[in-house]
Amino acid sequence: MTTTGVPSTTPGFSDPDSSSPGFSGPGEPGQLGDSIRRSGLKVTAPRLAVLRALDDSPHTSAERLFALVRIELPGTSLQAVYGVLAAFTSAGLTRRIEPSGSPALYERRVGDNHHHVICSSCAAVRDVDCAVGEAPCLEPNDAAGFVVHAAEVTFWGLCPDCQAATA
Amino acid sequence: MTTTGVPSTTPGFSDPDSSSPGFSGPGEPGQLGDSIRRSGLKVTAPRLAVLRALDDSPHTSAERLFALVRIELPGTSLQAVYGVLAAFTSAGLTRRIEPSGSPALYERRVGDNHHHVICSSCAAVRDVDCAVGEAPCLEPNDAAGFVVHAAEVTFWGLCPDCQAATA
DNA sequence: TGAATTGTTTTGAGGAAATCAAGACAACTG
DNA sequence: CAGTTGTCTTGATTTCCTCAAAACAATTCA
Numbered sequence: 001m002t003t004t005g006v007p008s009t010t011p012g013f014s015d016p017d018s019s020s021p022g023f024s025g026p027g028e029p030g031q032l033g034d035s036i037r038r039s040g041l042k043v044t045a046p047r048l049a050v051l052r053a054l055d056d057s058p059h060t061s062a063e064r065l066f067a068l069v070r071i072e073l074p075g076t077s078l079q080a081v082y083g084v085l086a087a088f089t090s091a092g093l094t095r096r097i098e099p100s101g102s103p104a105l106y107e108r109r110v111g112d113n114h115h116h117v118i119c120s121s122c123a124a125v126r127d128v129d130c131a132v133g134e135a136p137c138l139e140p141n142d143a144a145g146f147v148v149h150a151a152e153v154t155f156w157g158l159c160p161d162c163q164a165a166t167a
Numbered sequence: 168m169t170t171t172g173v174p175s176t177t178p179g180f181s182d183p184d185s186s187s188p189g190f191s192g193p194g195e196p197g198q199l200g201d202s203i204r205r206s207g208l209k210v211t212a213p214r215l216a217v218l219r220a221l222d223d224s225p226h227t228s229a230e231r232l233f234a235l236v237r238i239e240l241p242g243t244s245l246q247a248v249y250g251v252l253a254a255f256t257s258a259g260l261t262r263r264i265e266p267s268g269s270p271a272l273y274e275r276r277v278g279d280n281h282h283h284v285i286c287s288s289c290a291a292v293r294d295v296d297c298a299v300g301e302a303p304c305l306e307p308n309d310a311a312g313f314v315v316h317a318a319e320v321t322f323w324g325l326c327p328d329c330q331a332a333t334a
Numbered sequence: 335t336g337a338a339t340t341g342t343t344t345t346g347a348g349g350a351a352a353t354c355a356a357g358a359c360a361a362c363t364g
Numbered sequence: 365c366a367g368t369t370g371t372c373t374t375g376a377t378t379t380c381c382t383c384a385a386a387a388c389a390a391t392t393c394a
Contacts, residue, residue: 042341042390063380080343082381087342100265100319103380117313126311144293146284148324152267157315209361209370230351247372250351254371270351 010031039091049073050084054094054108059116059125060102097153099125115152121166128155206258216240217251221261226283226292228270266292266321282319286326288333295322302320 026030033043041047046069053068054060066081085106088094095110099118105125115128135164158166199218200210208214213236220235221227227235233248252273255261262277266285272292282295325333 042206044342044390046343048343051243063365074368075344077344079382083343087214096267098265098267099184117310117315119313120316126313128310143284143295143322143324145327145330146286146293146322146324147285147330148284150323152321152323154319155310155313155315156319157310157313160312163312211361211371213372228351242373244373246374250372253353291336 035093039088039093041087041091041093045073046076046080047084049076050081050088052109054106057129058107058109059097059105060107061105063103065106069143097152099123106110113151113156117155117157119162120156121158121162124159125163126159128153170209202260204257206260207262208254209257212240213243213247214251214255216243217255218260218275221273225274225276225294227273227274228266230270232273264319266282266290279316280318282321284324286329289323289324291326293326293329295320311329 032048036043036047036051047070049072050065053065057068060079062085066076066078069076070083085094089096092110094106094108096104096106097116098104102123111128116125117128118125199215203214203218214234216239218230218233224235229252233245236243236248250326252261256263257275261273261275262273263273264283265271268308269290276294283292284295285292
């Protein structure tokens, strides 16, 4: 029951927490539980399930996470997933991105300034460590007097699969 | 799957014209009407009104454009505005951006690869001609095998007014 | 260990943004 | 000026997300 047979498209990133798949009750140790506790949040089954699903499938919508979570935790409500994600995101445990034309996606990779490349055809998402220099675009020539504190870069293109399908 | 929100690469950006405020009927000449006709679209009162409103207020939502249009054209429906914007955007006459936490915004400035800086506090939007080199970030080191054809950059910060209000 | 406290989840309603569909209507063509 | 084609109006619908109240569970403290 470690893996749920989820259509995973997991790229390189993963937490060095591979085991402890089941929820063994309150006081649950394990690295997932610890990271939740460390953020000042209570450890619950829905939260562990969402975090585990996000490890398997980064860049995933609330609705899809809901479907994944329900496989192992059928009683979970969609609103619970939204609640978990809101709590995680405001605690800095997850990051939320909102690509054009897509519902919000969530990822566990936080705290580094990475960006995303999205397939215009199939909406696949991959992480991109931004290229030029160290923080490209973070210093626009003329920001109209704004004090800039973040830059968000989204690349649009064709993923390898869709390139092959087109050719 | 649509490609909604992907930055348009359509050339043909026409300079804003401030004159010809009224709609004088079919066959309406004027620069606004011309640019609509040149895009292969019929010239109608709602379309002229939307285009004019976008000249006055760039980076504006459909709902707000609806309010603006209704001032001079009270019979116009919200769906008409959505229709006009969809037609304009797919014809390359306008560009649609979707900042996180905001409804879609539309602008007439198309065909150049410019970006945006948005105030985290008041949501004000300004154009930014991206800085480093000519097309920064357009060549990520490792795009996971994607063929990248567009890069979208959003800067987040504090606008001059909100800086003053904070100080 | 067991009750108190606090935070989380469930349940149900609701709202904002955008889309779809059918018929009425207006702009361009010849 | 009539025909053709595309646009607009009207109304319903979908998707994504939030709010609120009450049931409930995780942690804390006696």
